[in-house]
Amino acid sequence: xxxxxxxxxxLDSFNRALEENKGxxxxxxxxxxxxxxxxxxxPDCVKAEPIVRAELSKLPEGSIFIYCQTGDKSCWKDxxxxxxxxxxxxxxxxxxxxxxxxxxxxxxxxxSELVQMLFTED
Numbered sequence: 001x002x003x004x005x006x007x008x009x010x011l012d013s014f015n016r017a018l019e020e021n022k023g024x025x026x027x028x029x030x031x032x033x034x035x036x037x038x039x040x041x042x043p044d045c046v047k048a049e050p051i052v053r054a055e056l057s058k059l060p061e062g063s064i065f066i067y068c069q070t071g072d073k074s075c076w077k078d079x080x081x082x083x084x085x086x087x088x089x090x091x092x093x094x095x096x097x098x099x100x101x102x103x104x105x106x107x108x109x110x111x112s113e114l115v116q117m118l119f120t121e122d
Contacts (some may be wrong), residue, residue: 003059009033009069011082017066018098025063026098027119030089032076033069041073048093048109055115066098 006017018026029052032042040046059065070076070083070092083089087096096103097118108114 002061003056003063003065005056005065005067007067007069009071011086014066014068014083017064021064025060026066027059027063028066028068028087028094028096028098030068030070030083030087030092030094030096032092033072042076042092044091044106044109045093048106051110051112052093052095052115055112055119058116058119060119 004021006021008014008017029049031045031049032040034040040049056065068083070089071078071081075081076084076092078084087094091106093109094103094105095109095115095118102118102121104114104118
């Protein structure tokens with residue numbers, strides 16, 4: 001595998017992942033938290049995840065993929081959600097290249113070509 005996946009559910013664990021991987025290309029997928037059966041409460045996230053995962057092989061060698069669960073529905077809907085505030089997120093799913101303005105949101109993530117472009121272009 002050409003990349004490392006890190007799963008986080010808190011801002012502390014997110015920041016720790018960033019700190020431990022300074023200098024590497026970091027891609028972040030923000031999604032609704034999954035239940036015990038592995039299903040997200042967010043229907044758009046459920047639709048987008050297989051498309052994003054299908055393109056992970058295009059990530060640059062040595063890159064980091066942070067899979068960030070943003071909370072259950074009520075937590076995400078709270079305007080003070082830490083991920084909303086810290087990353088100026090307005091909706092999920094959101095995929096971004098950390099430290100750049102490159103970002104795909106909601107239905108853009110249903111287009112595999114756009115996902116591939118985010119993973120491969122500088």
